[in-house]
Ligand code: SF4
């Protein structure tokens with residue numbers, strides 16, 4: 394069985410020292426080992442942004458895709474090879490701005506993949522512009538007088554769109570994050586894990602200390618029930634989405650693959666793969 398070290402490669406990440414993305418990479422590697430995966434059983438598909446580099450830093454199949462398009466690629470990979478565990482990853486700009494249409498429809502489609510968003514509440518790669526996750530009043534080069542748009546609440550949107558697994562974590566809480574990624578991988582359907590990942594270079598508001606002061610860990614709320622969708626929505630709205638932990642899970646709904654009539658449960662044999670489409674249809 395592979396250890397987390399076997400999910401490392403020799404590519405040195407070029408994230409800034411202190412960037413939250415380092416811990417997310419480590420949590421993915423640990424979670425993959427903890428659930429018993431081998432490097433050739435995992436595919437990491439990423440979008441564009443600092444976070445998008447992650448697919449090159451993990452010893453697994455990987456594809457560094459195009460901006461906002463990690464999810465269509467990841468869903469295609471999973472449907473083409475259901476034996477792979479597929480993780481899609483990218484930043485808040487990638488997934489919640491240009492990619493938001495794909496995100497909502499991937500959520501409601503419920504293909505069995507895990508989507509990890511590295512949410513630093515800014516555009517880091519392009520040197521610090523306001524993102525949909527930036528707070529109101531947030532000042533950057535793109536909003537020098539402070540953002541006058543409301544902050545996107547992607548987890549509320551996910552619940553409304555029919556999400557079957559919604560979680561949130563903080564890059565500094567690697568134990569919780571690793572556990573949530575394991576649960577996301579094991580969930581039979583689309584799992585969304587939003588991770589607060591401080592951008593130490595450009596975001597001087599949402600810092601490590603700011604998150605520590607503002608996060609409410611659901612583990613400290615004894616009667617919280619993650620199977621209750623209404624309670625999940627209420628808690629998100631009450632806290633301005635500053636909760637971490639498993640927020641919602643629906644274990645009843647089947648994944649997209651399992652609802653396709655006639656979708657083969659077993660991979661195609663080498664002999665079947667060698668057939669032409671016509672021969673195959675006439676088997
Ligand atoms: Fe991380 Fe920000 Fe540096 Fe990008 S610019 S690597 S998000 S700290």
Ligand code: MG
Nearest residue numbers: 484485486515
């Ligand atoms: Mg970002």
